[in-house]
Amino acid sequence: MSADSCIFCDIVAGKIPCHKVYEDDRTMAFMDVNPLAPGHTLVIPKSHYTTLLELTPGDMAAVHQTSQKIAAAIISALKVPGLAVLQLNGKGANQVVMHYHVHLIPRNRPKDKLKLLEWSPKKGNTRSIKSKAEKIREAL
Ligand SMILES: [Zn+2]
Numbered sequence: 001m002s003a004d005s006c007i008f009c010d011i012v013a014g015k016i017p018c019h020k021v022y023e024d025d026r027t028m029a030f031m032d033v034n035p036l037a038p039g040h041t042l043v044i045p046k047s048h049y050t051t052l053l054e055l056t057p058g059d060m061a062a063v064h065q066t067s068q069k070i071a072a073a074i075i076s077a078l079k080v081p082g083l084a085v086l087q088l089n090g091k092g093a094n095q096v097v098m099h100y101h102v103h104l105i106p107r108n109r110p111k112d113k114l115k116l117l118e119w120s121p122k123k124g125n126t127r128s129i130k131s132k133a134e135k136i137r138e139a140l
Contacts, residue, residue, distance in 0.1 A: 041070055082109065084114075
């Protein structure tokens with residue numbers, strides 16, 4: 001898939017709205033609209049790469065530095081006992097959007113009963129997503 005028809009590139013360009021929690025020169029973090037758990041956040045490089053295999057060292061470092069920052073904010077803002085970092089490469093791994101992204105997924109196992117490697121996206125509650133984004137931004 002090219003950057004011309006990429007939903008995350010459209011989000012970076014401001015053509016599609018998102019619940020943004022963070023942005024810098026190279027990266028952006030925003031809420032997943034199909035959250036697996038409350039507070040599920042995505043971190044992406046602003047440049048288009050499909051998978052880990054294409055990512056430049058500079059953008060790889062930038063995405064993971066942002067992931068660390070946002071993970072700390074999620075844990076502090078939402079008071080969750082754990083957080084999973086998940087990154088999928090290719091359709092065979094259930095990658096849905098073909099623009100490199102890191103999932104930050106608050107966890108509270110076994111209570112949350114999450115199956116992290118096999119799931120079908122389900123639209124989340126917009127009000128809840130918006131309020132989690134506000135809390136995470138405040139914790140940054
Ligand atoms: Zn893209």
